[in-house]
Amino acid sequence: MPSSAGPSIGTITEGGRVTQVGEGQDADETTPPVMTFGAPTAGEILAERYELVEHINNDSAGRLVWRGVDVVLRRPVAVVMRYPGGTSATEMLQAAVAASRVIHPNLTGVYDAIDEADRAYVVREWVDGRSLRELVADGPLDGARATAVGSAVASALAAVHATGMVHGNVHPGTVMISDDGRVVLADARTDGDDSQESDVRAVGGLLYYALTGYWPHTEAPLRGATAGHGRAAIPDAVRDANGVVAAPRQVRAGVPAYLDDLTTDLLDGGIAPPSSDVLAAELARLDVPAEDDYLDNSGPLRFAAESGDEPSPLAAAGGRKVALGIAGVLVVALVGLLVGISALGGDDESPRTDPVAAPTSSAPVSEEPPPPARDLQISAARIIDPDSGNRSEVRDAEKVFDGDRDEGWSTETYNRSNFGNLKEGMGVWIDLGTERTVKSVQVHLSSTGASAQLLTGTIDAPSSSAGDRQVVDAYKPGVIGQPFEEHDGTTMTFNGFDADQKYRYLMFWITELPSNNGGFKLGVQEITVQGS
Template sequence: MTQVGEGQEAEETAPPVMTFGAPTAGELLAERYELVEHINNDSAGRLVWRGVDVVLRRPVAVVLRYPGGDSATEMLQAAVAASRVIHPNLVGVYDAIDEADRAYVVREWVDGQSLRELVSADGPLDPGRATAIGSAIASALAAVHATGMVHGNVHPGTVMISDDGRVVLADARTDGEDSQENDLRAVGGVLYFALTGHWPHGEAPLRGATAGHGRAALPDAVRDASGAIAAPRQVRAGVPAYLDDLTMDLLDSEIAPPSSDVLAAELNRLDVPADDHFLEPAGPLLFTADTGEEPSPLAAAGGRKVALGIAGLLAVALVGLLVGISVLGDDKGAKPEQAANPATGAPSSGESAPAAAPVRKLTIQDVRIIDPQGDRREVRNAEKVIDGNDDEGWETDTYTRAKFGNFKPGMGVWIDLGAPHTVKSVQAVLSATGASAQLLAGTKDFPSTSKGDKDLLASYQQTVIGQPFEEHDGTKMIFNGFDPEKQYRYLLFWITELPKKDSGGGYKLGVQEITVTGS
């Protein structure tokens, strides 16, 4: 885990860090915060340490700068301002202390990794996960902007993804030259990076977003001869047209961005739970730069436009919900143009596009328990997870350890949809909180034997759907990271960690019901 103050390693051009008054492991700051481990130095000359609050006995991150004085004023002011905004997608700031010789900020320690580290290690994210991350960051910025403040430091290094899946924005760095607009442009940069693995601002990043803060560590976007960046859909397949358009609109200096609350509402609408699929035919909200006029109609796919204001958001969503169209006529009575094909992203030929297939609950044709290292006692009663009754289901034996034990990697519920389908989401209802699980997909069936289960698990682990749940604090898990351009028949709900029983000791879990939605 790398907890980074600015979210980036220091650049080669960063000035050498002074050693006078340097902190040491075991040192106690303010008679409360014990320094445990030096994690990183950032390009702004700040040191990031893992520490412990010895009073509350909780881990903390200590972002320290020395010497203090005027050089640390901006850092302390930003920390004090950030501490006034409490939001689940903002890293909590606990303390800000100036000791003259040095100054430091004490903030929440996040067990996880930055978006930069995640994408660098695993490659670009699927569109669903990228949308969820963008939604979380926009929501955090909406809370910051509502107070009149600016974050000023939004980029893949300050977007943190915790081990339990929480997305948080860290290390505000406002210096008086930043603006809310720059924050919003930076959300476009974060979306672009999540979808492509490239940073769209290159050597001339947005002022206040990433300038001078480790940009050399991020691969530059693919560009044409004029220097214009390639759209995400030109870099990789599978990016929906609406997400491609929204990302490029946020990066386009000629198009005024929406306010942070409008952007958060739109990304949240796109990142809907499985049972809210009634919004899907409405398509995305697009924004327009015509701030002094009524929102213009949706243009053909080649003409990206983004609509401003809450009224524009509600109007497009409501019209899409009630009328079920993806193209709106303009105010002048012109014949409406055809929107891009929602499946392929390509413009239509002018003929009426076929309606998208409605999302519905899919019928599960077969289900069984996968137990690669078991004695086959626990493979019975699999049918109870699809009987429509949440009060009873299949359950594991009681184990002495949360991670099963005896070299057993886990257990799972295998699902056969009978034929390939476009899948929207999978929902699993569990008997208790605290379980860890993931959803896998495969292309073939295997014999219902210990060897067959081992072969099935090895094959299906090549395709992970969405984001795994780690010690989930609820009894319902929803996986919605499916590729809309692919079809799926075989799925595996794979349990990796059991919750502790309420009484009697040991670890056990029941899977009460599994439902699949799609078309």
């Protein structure tokens, strides 16, 4: 393929199918020159492991994007290369290292980050599919699909934010939709100007773009998508004479009211946005199959300004804040109608009840937003080992929640990753002391390469082989989120919790051990639980 600067979403055709990798913005007239001296060639193997297959494109930062193959694990990879390495590649490498610590099904996996002085490169997951930018170029998405995309991105951000980090590069070019429907967020490039709040507001921008095909540039523009950035910039949103962005329903018919409200609330600088985990929980609740009813009795989450604040310009323009007030007026009218009907029926000999006085105010009562997530206290932990008569590995469970990641619990060394066929797995069971609303669980491990999942149940059996077997059998149906298979980081984040369910007992269940000094062994350094 040509190596000249072009769209940052590279495409190649394989058997009639388009293969792509998302790298953010389009290149423009200010694109840094790409160093071609000593540039790699197809067939070259980097770090004695990553074979370069085909040059895809150069992104807006002048980085070369290649499709490659990990010759050890025989899996496709994306290789993002920068000339030179050293200090000029520090930000790219640091962002990659930080991203590698967060493992989540809606984040692209980062496999390696290497600095060779004259060049530096990051090796990450290859995604077969299309970017959100390309997908919407064919036409805006319906409410169900837009909600699904927003839900996946918010879930990914919640995992990133739970570590204290910021993504800083959320826009239609970094959101990929794979051929199997998986939504993944790529290419974190945080700097000092980024914040978790800007990440959350960017989800509002994604929803707006998905629903309308326009990008709602805010007073604090989202990186990589501002007006004039690139010759093929995303069209700017429709605005009124005061520069206020039109609500999605004003741009396009058929946008669900709840999604219109949520999107415009997220973009309104006068309304404090929710945390990413609260937003993820709300979008997950709204992300239901198309044949189901989107609006249940609890209604969508709304984010209201503090009392006494000036009304938001978006609220004044769209009229979305008066909906509940109108509902209150209708309630008053209905009560008055019932009173009138009762008075007209005065000759009826049937017993009558005294009319109820109508409320004097139609102002809606603001619902308190859900409390922010915080670290929950673990009251107890123990090791679950149902297939071993030797209980030597069940000690030191208390070290997984003592706040010290340098010291934890560890398995013994086995001769195979699957515990040498001696057992189906081992687990770390934790007790929160009482039933709690759980947002996420992070498990910090001693090394990469393990496979595990998070389970939940309701029983607390005795600590014995028989009791452990009872726990495993009872907890297996209660899987939280997706399992991690041979993951490439040392932190696993599980956030597939039901917002309407309470949890007390959880179990981190290990099925595959990573390689360790000629054997196979894994340490669980710390488990942290967030919720309310």
